[in-house]
Amino acid sequence: MACLRDMDAKKPYFAAILVQLGYAGMYVLSKAVFDTGMSTFVFVFYRQAAASMLLVPLAFVLERKSYPPLTFMILLKLFCHALLGLTWSLNFYSIGLKYTSASMGSAATNCIPVFTFFFAIFFRMEKIKFRSLSGIAKVLGIAFCLAGVVTIALYRGTHIRPLNLHHHSGQNTKYQNNVFTPKRRSWIEGSIFLIVGNMSWSLWLVLQGIMLKEYPSKLIFTTLQCLFSTFQLVFVALVFERDSSKWTLHLDLGLLTIVYCGFVVTALNIYLQSFCIEKKGPVFTAMFTPLALVFTLICSVFLGERIYLGSLLGGILMVVGLYSVLWGKAKETVPSEVSIEDGKTHTEEKEATGNHSDDVVPLQ
Template sequence: MDRKKPYIAVILIQSIYAGMFLLSKAAFDVGMNTFVFVFYRQAAATVFLAPLAMFFEWKNAPPLSFVTFCKIFMLSLCGITLSLNFYGIGLIYTSASLAAAATNCLPVITFFFSVLFRMEVLRLRTIPGITKVAGIAICMAGAATIALYRGPYMKLLPHHHLLGHHNSQEHQVHVSHGTKWIKGCLLMLISNIFWGLWLVLQARVMKSYPAKLLFTTLQCFLSSIQSFVIAIALERNPYEWKLGWNVRLLAVAYCGIVVTGVTYYLQAWVIEKKGPVFLAMSTPLALVFTIFSSAFLLGETISLGNVLGGILLVGGLYSVLWGKSKEQKMDDGICLTADQKESSESEQEIATKIPPSLPV
């Protein structure tokens, strides 16, 4: 069961992200400012996590040096504040499904940064290494299929938006082929570059500050301050800062408490156990969940391209995971052989030092 926990965790993480895509898009469609939204979700996450961090980890927390604090500040700025703000603007120009599809370049970005920082080894002369590269290529092909190929449409439910916001298929097709869609994809790409860099560098910073809950809380707190500075500089209208009992409050509470509060902690745990590439390679699941959730909850139609792209994404995901598991077994076998050899040499040295016993 311990071996299955990381897999269960990434499935839960991507399910939560699918809900984030849907609720965020719904909030932006009714006119919520993206910069204000990012501030509120980070503030909600900080309020939710701070008491838990104080109760569970404050007494046993390692000392926080100034250098480590600066690293966490930059992590929060790049990986959370800038990434979420670029993501929010990009989501306005696209749709929930397209936003989820854009995140599938994250595995390639994360893998590139991991190789660049020598955290991941690319062995092109081995079958597992070739399988990992092929899996990434399949994931990219799946994302491209969903973004570029439509095909026949399959309507699962009557076309009705759960939150009462009309979003017709014709409007989606029009936006996806316009200049707004191109801008949205570019902003999503920039957001994922920051996100991938955050995933990789987070693993290094956690080595000097392993208290995951405090680490996550501190990132949320710093990101709240950074997001507030950006939001107050770009949005001065008091009406845009008001939250009522509507989809805006629901999206802020969900993204702040569930996504930022719970998911960031789970991500830190998965990165510690399996590494950043393992987490990044689970992102295609969020797209699959988003497509079918949009169909059942928002009444959107599913195209043949979405189905084929989803199949390719899942196939590429398991291809990479298979390659990583085989490489892990190979590394474990090499380490075991080296330990056995070292143990055998030690026994031989001890045997040569012990004098033969005298006959009685």
């Protein structure tokens, strides 16, 4: 019995690690596919279409008798919400990933919880007590995160030589120079695309907390947004990608990545994250976010991608900022020590903000 209890206690830890492994696989595979010439617009469309193909039957089977009524205004809000957080965000992020690197894309995602917290403050869903230790930690966390964003966007620095570069021939060396050594201008532009995409995703997370109060069915909510984004993305892809050959799918890495991102990242990761949040809370889940950067760096080095010093420094700054904000957030929700006021001894509980949108981890 004790052994079974220990296994149950460890399940959230295994699930949280699997989530970050899933994201690391997405960064590495997506970057590899873009390097082969696949259109980012077509890729994002097929990815969302794959997710919709999985979610629609599940929603029909599980929610067909119990889903809340859908009004025109709710459908309109869901359509606009999908446009912001899926169509806009995923396209910008994919373009940024194409012009930078997998490690850069993974490092940039560490700013999502902090950006989410910033937007939550803007919408007055969160508060900062500047005279408290937790408030100071949050402010410092935001500052570290912004410093990390500026670092990865403007500073590339030297690189760590991949383990397999010496095995390539002269022909492949030319390919490496085109793929693994992007020009400084492309790197800066790609970094900006990544940041804008992550900021859009962070705003989407905050607005999601508001909309779920109006329409609480999470499965229908997610399914409709995937469907709406699929329809939006097909028009975006048709506008920006006129070459019909770019739309053809083959039994290769591109198809594997589309299925992986649609099924594993969009479907399985959401379920595992919900399991972790239910068992251990959102702070616990968000604490594992930097693991995706570690896994991505390991894969990138072995697969031949150059890791730049700017990505490492920026990633470290954002991880420090993330943990600073999470520590301040956790401090607010933990009962304080016994305090004395007006000669009476009592235990006071620090004010909890009531909204945990800043603790939500990225669901790309």
